[in-house]
Amino acid sequence: MTAPNHDTPDRAYVGTVGNPQHVAGIQSWDEASIRAAQRGPIVSAYTGARNNLLSNLFGGFAGGVAQVITNIVGAITQGGATTIIGLAEYMLGLERQVEDTTTAVEGALQDISDITENMVTEVTTPIFDSLHGNDIPSFPRVLLQPVPTSSTASGNLGGHTHGIANPGTSSSTQSAQLGSHSHRINTEMPTYLPGNQVLDLTFIRVDRKMTIDRVKMITGRASGWFSTLDYWYIGLYVVDPTNNNQLDLVWASGDLKNTLSSQAMEYSFASTATEELLPGHLVAVAQLQRPGALSACRRIAAVPQVGIGQSGGEFPLAQAAYVTGQTSLPTAIPSGSIQYNYTMIPWVAVSSS
Structure with missing residues (x-):
């Protein structure tokens, strides 16, 4: 409708039921509000589609995309087949992108797993610890150094006596037993x-x-x-x-x-x-x-x-x-x-x- 001055009214008057002459109130709806209200179902559908897309990013994505398309088509009250087909193609393109991303992420996770496993398995034992590179010894093998045998160590290094034939008269035995001399020590x-x-x-x-x-x-x-x-x-x-x-x-x-x-x-x-x-x-x-x-x-x-x-x-x-x-x-x-x-x-x- 138009006003007497031929302008388009920017708000509506609503009468009460049973008394059309009585104005109940003025709706504060301008053109922007009306357009926003018209877009409401579509915005809601797109919001649901976005959330559905994220929740299905790494599993069950195909079913999620189908539901997204259904929501969008059901919410659109105007538009031709071309628009609907375009939306469907767009969402299917998103599905392929997510599938590619999922494949890339799975590959990266496998690489990380392989690296982690190599870090804990690729350890080589030094040869002075053990001769085999995969051995884990109780202590380095090179510490098994020879030691004096218990018999020669106690007999020749510990307290002991030397017999001397004819004390005071046998210079040979005195020199050999009392002078500078050595003892043989065996090792094991x-x-x-x-x-x-x-x-x-x-x-x-x-x-x-x-x-x-x-x-x-x-x-x-x-x-x-x-x-x-x-x-x-x-x-x-x-x-x-x-x-x-x-x-x-x-x-x-x-x-x-x-x-x-x-x-x-x-x-x-x-x-x-x-x-x-x-x-x-x-x-x-x-x-x-x-x-x-x-x-x-x-x-x-x-x-x-x-x-x-x-x-x-x-x-x-x-x-x-x-x-x-x-x-x-x-x-x-x-x-x-x-x-x-x-x-x-x-x-x-x-x-x-």
Whole structure:
């Protein structure tokens, strides 16, 4: 309608029901407000479409796009088929872009995963620690330096006496025994003597991602007329920090006494453990012997320690520990039943092929 002056009115008057002559009020709707009201359903649909697009960015996107298009088409009250088709093509283009983005993100995540795995697996052991690059030893192998044999050290370096024939008259014996002279000292690999039916445990902290498939140990040579064992067991334990640091057996060797050589040598035993370990995991290599009649246990390579334990309550209190009175490898060892040896550390190693 037009006003008497032919202008277009900028607001409307609304009469009350039953009394069209009475003006109830003036609606404060100008042209901009009316156009905004007309666009309301479409804006709402686009807002819903945007939220739906974001929520479906990394999953179920095709169904989300279909719902978006349905919402938009239902909200549009004017417009031809060309407009609707254009919107559909636009949204399908967005779907392809998101699919490409998803593929790129998945590829980047896989790259990050590969890099992370390489960071924890591509660790090479220095050759002075152990000859194999995948070994994790209890201490560097180069520290196994020769030491004087106990017999020659005590006999020739400790307190001892020299006999002199005809004291005061035999110059030859006086010169040889009382004058400047030397003693021959033999050397050997440093070792310790395990106890009968004592389960020895040597702790190692893993420094790489690995599954342990080899366990290594160095023994001393056989000694004495009788050097037989009734059994010799090797095992591998993993410490469970969630169960009060209980040691759980993950591999046991069976009786290995027939594999022992009479000479000192390093042994490498195949392990069937399947646990995947990460840096920081604590494991323990175990050995258990019972000597035969009139025999002693076979010595194990080790280095002496100063005899001082760790302060505080961290586990373990020392790198070498033991459990007495064992006839086989227990499947679980409570941390409270472990005793510690502060005077030596055996050389053992865990490895992966």
